[in-house]
Amino acid sequence: EAPPRTDGANKNLESTEFITTDSVSPDEEYVMITTAINMPMYVNHDQEAFKKWAKKMGVKASILGPSEWDIPAQIATFEQVIPQKPAGFLVNGTDPGIAQVINKAVDAGIPTVVYDSDIPGARQHSFIGSDWYEMGRLQGERMVKILKGKGKVVVMGILGMTNMEAGFQGFLDVIKKYPAMEFIGKYDDKANVELAAKITADLIVAHPDLAGVAGFDGNSGPGIALSVKEANKIGKIKITTVDAEPEHLQLVKEGVIDYLVGQKRELFTQMGAQMLFDMRHKTIAFSKNDAKAGVVPIPKKIITGSIEIDKSNVDLFIK
Amino acid sequence: MKLGLKNIAKSFEVVKALQDVSLEFHEGEVHAICGENGAGKSTLMNILTGNIQPDAGSILLDNQIVTIHNNQQARSLGINIVYQERSLTDGLSVAENIFPLPPTKSFGRINFVQLHQQTKALLQQLEIKEFSPATMVATLSPAQKTLVEIAKALATNPAILLLDEPTASLTDKETTILFSVIRTLKQRGVTVLYISHRMAEIKLIADRVSVLKDGKYQDTLSTNNCTTEDIIRLMVGRDLQQVDVATHSTEEVVLSVKNLCGKGFSDISFDLKKGEIFGLGGLVGAGRTELAMAIFGAIPADGGTILKNGHRIHNNHPKQGIANGIAYLPEERKTLGVFLQKSIAENIVSAQLYGKGYNVKANNQKAGEYAKTLNIRSSSVQQLMSKLSGGNQQKVVLAKWLNTQPDVLIVDEPTHGIDIGAKLEIYKILKQLTADGKSILLISSEMEELLLLSDRISVMREGKIKGILNKKETSENEIIKLAAQ
Amino acid sequence: MIKDRIVTLSATILLLCIVMSFLFPGQFPTVGNFSQIMLNLSIDTIVAVGMMLLMIAGVFDLSVGSIVAFSGGLAGYLMYYHDVNFLVAIAAALSGSLLIGFINGFLITKIGINPMIQTLAMMGVVRGLALMLSGAGIQNFPYEYNYIGQVKILSLQSPIWYMFAIVLIFSYLFKNIAFFRRYYFIGSNEKAAHLSGIEVEKMKLWGFVIVGLLAGIAGILLSSRLGAALSTSGKGLELRVITAVILGGASLAGGQGKIVGAFLGAAFMGIVGNILILSRVSGYWQEIILGIILILAVGIDQLIQKKVA
Amino acid sequence: MIKDRIVTLSATILLLCIVMSFLFPGQFPTVGNFSQIMLNLSIDTIVAVGMMLLMIAGVFDLSVGSIVAFSGGLAGYLMYYHDVNFLVAIAAALSGSLLIGFINGFLITKIGINPMIQTLAMMGVVRGLALMLSGAGIQNFPYEYNYIGQVKILSLQSPIWYMFAIVLIFSYLFKNIAFFRRYYFIGSNEKAAHLSGIEVEKMKLWGFVIVGLLAGIAGILLSSRLGAALSTSGKGLELRVITAVILGGASLAGGQGKIVGAFLGAAFMGIVGNILILSRVSGYWQEIILGIILILAVGIDQLIQKKVA
């Protein structure tokens, strides 16, 4: 049969009956669907918090997804789990490409929450997370501030990834406002420290007056910092980057990295899971049958905001 | 050292390669082993060198039973071999090929000085001047490579030396060198097991000759009181009627080569007549293979013209050669002739992959017919080429080219490594082809072959035709005179 | 030998399925699950068919993954930014992929560049192009385009049908058409093939063109199935596909393999993947266990083959 | 032929350097720039030496990248969580890497698993182990450990010295030591090598062990240079290294190549990367142009070789 024409457009929920229950059972399973499942940032924040929450609630938490950054594979995984009708899906909003499969889950009546980055095209019951454009903007603001509004800057990350590109854009939009700031370009470090280091080293040669580098994936920071250190340019080249992993914090403490913008990952995974739970267990009901009534009994969208770290507060973050 | 075999048996799947073979080799004798293709000669050698283990029977050295697990052990026991298949490494120098386990100083550092001295000595012993220990093997001719193989075997100065068709790709020049070496070895008390399909050689070099047939031991004769015919009778179990050498040559010119030039040959002109066998003699390196390949279209010709039935043809690719009714049976069977991992049937149709369809059934049937007419020994046409003995492989390659229905068949050393029976069969086939009006360009380094089959013989030296002799009024000496000097 | 591999691999797959059906009776042996598995391996298989062709001829192509992204990207780019008709867009994407294959083949056969380097370099070039075309990803394709990859026929989604069609067609070609048959000869002895009148270089060139085309088709199907063109799609596909093809009986040496082997290899990988999901294996265990299964599968097969011989 | 490649590649590199020195006199031909380039290619080169060894023998190893991550991870894990002495930790990490190489070699030579599949599977397994060990990434190594990879000798950072040492040592070994010489026999004619009394399987097994060890060393150097063990390090290294090695004159067929070629290949890639950024090539174009340069380099080399022959 032909695929529905209306797909992508927001239709209301009366058709779909989301699965609900009253009793909490230990084999009630909540599934986190992500990609690059082994990325330390995901493992130590999202997955950590999600598991902790499940333990607390006495339910089962499964985390699934490919080991590489591979959207089709994430979708494939998602599609293979839907038929098993778990209690809820906590989906990492990695790319707009996953919109359709999200709708599939929703149409199957499974409570579905997208976390991290929003997927505008899709009909998820809720989104909770931060906004990469915002993280880029924050980096931009800070970069301008520490460079006193002038100097050459570059950004580094994984080119072509939606959230990163959004981040770049946020950064750029700030820089544009300051004529004395010169934007040199975007570079692809493929989330690989050696590459980030190599590119930075080459950049330092190419632009002896390079003033700042902004990183957008977990490995950008350490890589950039390494080359800046090795070129004895600590302090001369300002570094702002995403994530607050131990190595990032360490580098801030050493004064190599000037500014970190982190997401409240534990917050949005934990809260996202809780929303799934509440939806399934009708913690709050607005009608006799919210599904029929077309009410989604959880927030449509929650923006969790960012964590900003620099030398002044880094010690409070180091465990 | 005295070598003995007792009730040796070996079979591969269904094929009984050797059955209950018992042999005695005296110290310091040259002992020839004869047999048709697939008789089991190489298998026997492989057992003596520990490459394969016999299913039954035992090997005795000086009346002591020994089990030979691998070829190192064989070497340490004083047994070494020149394989029928080439076993050299193109990327390395002659010296390193001759000594794969070279002399070393402390910490396993190669002693290059000693290595090259030892090699030089061996090369001198073999009267080799064309190349030096440092020469890259890749640049050597097949013949030269064989000489390196022999040097490699002698390098371990073995008490027992096995030679599996060493002269297959040698011309008379190298052959005479080899024989003088064998004789000196013999004086040193080395036992030489000598496998060859060239009857003349056997009479020449061997003291005794043992014959295998279908893996069974037949008899051992002393060469100075037996005739070639006796040996052949044991091999094939019947008398071979002589090939009728009546000429079918006509006056009609089929292929006319004019001033053809190319890498390795220049200014070649000759006419090939319908029904003629045109012999091409000379020493290795004379450029015959290049010439043949150029006519066929496998390598480019730099100049000159080729006329087929009066029309000019341009063969820039074997495809065109085949389309123009020319076939080329290459010299180096293993590397250029066969698809070892493919079946007999597939090999036979491999020059016929045109048009659209590929009909397995039809192909097998066709292959079956060729297997019958050329009497190719195998369990079935589905059998892998790699499982065939050298001679049978050659017949398959011939079948493959006959299958292209050529008017002109170029055969480069067609009877390399082929047993006398098969050889005569192939001679008959070639003659039959001429009777059917086909023309043949025969490249051969075997005088008897050239003189027997050819209607006319041209001799090449250094890439030029030094003369075209009419078979009637020519002799071996005349040819050799033209070829060398 | 090759036959054996086909047999042993099918047996392994069958065995896996039976075991899984007992372990996950409710979830594994269902039409839904299998059509899902099929759907997910369809893209890989289509590319694998081409890869099998090349490996029979004794070469391979590392740029296929990038071509998948490129083809989807080009089609998407044309439709989204230039409202090109979807058929035209597809035609353009396929010709583009085909051209890439041609360039690979030309440089490898005519100039003599090492196939590995050539296709590796091309992998980068084409990935870069894909990145430029689809940037952060393109969506909202015309309905007709999405239809191609999302329509269900007999409750199986179209990519599955494309996969079977391609596998069947190429199996037929490799059995019955002289042209394709030649690849076996090229793979098993190139020089002899040349002397047999086979235009080795031209054939290889065609091989790369065909692979390019198949990768292009895969790219169209993937993007229309996802309703989005992603510059990152097809990453790592090349190695996955080569693995599948070798599993299916091909060898880097060439001359060996059957088209159906490509499908079986991909199917094996797909089913193992599904098993990992059903048994909720995740994180680093996923990679570890996948690797071990792969080694076991091939290792045991080897031991069996030795026993037989 | 191999010599030629060494010569042409050196020439190409020299030419590149000269041209760049004219274009960017202030930036390119500086000690600082070159020592940075060297430093960044040292890790790759050390692994490339091992890969060259394998490819001379006619095989290759895809698991090296994962071993790099594993080795650093294991050392870090031991030092950080069990405050093991840094020397012991290094010893453990190297033995671990060596063991992985041994397993690869054993399964390939003794069981007969296809090298590509085996090392690909191992790549996944070892990456998984690396993730287990270093998880979030480990730092705060003892000073002595960081010293190893960060100390400067004659104003060159230590990894550069390790690189040169390893390249020189192995070049010497491959010229003068019978053991290593044998890899040429094995690579160019395995059967003949066997018949000549060379223990092919044992030699290959050793080859994989040596590669494992070298990858392990690279891992130690990388992590101590970084002052941190990251589970993602070494990703994609395998293909980078294989490219470098083929550039340097090796062939998948085996029997060809020289150790110094591995260094030259890696150096070429490193310098080109440097040039791309010096000449302001944007991130999106990087891969495209890198690929084109690669093709040009090899293509022109080929054409020259043909002219010569």
Ligand SMILES: Nc1ncnc2c1ncn2[C@@H]1O[C@H](COP(=O)(O)OP(=O)(O)OP(=O)(O)O)[C@@H](O)[C@H]1O
């Ligand atoms: N590895 C093998 N597997 C199967 N059959 C084999 C194998 N090696 C040899 N044979 C068969 O054993 C028989 C003897 O082979 P062998 O090579 O010893 O013959 P040969 O006397 O050396 O012939 P030729 O004179 O042509 O070299 C042949 O029928 C051959 O097909």
Ligand SMILES: Nc1ncnc2c1ncn2[C@@H]1O[C@H](COP(=O)(O)OP(=O)(O)OP(=O)(O)O)[C@@H](O)[C@H]1O
């Ligand atoms: N000096 C040499 N260097 C490299 N290759 C050689 C040399 N001499 C001969 N060859 C190769 O050996 C083979 C036979 O030599 P060539 O064709 O030159 O003379 P030929 O008359 O054909 O010798 P044969 O009697 O072996 O056929 C050919 O493939 C040729 O390329």
Ligand SMILES: [Mg+2]
């Ligand atoms: Mg024989």
Ligand SMILES: [Mg+2]
């Ligand atoms: Mg010749």
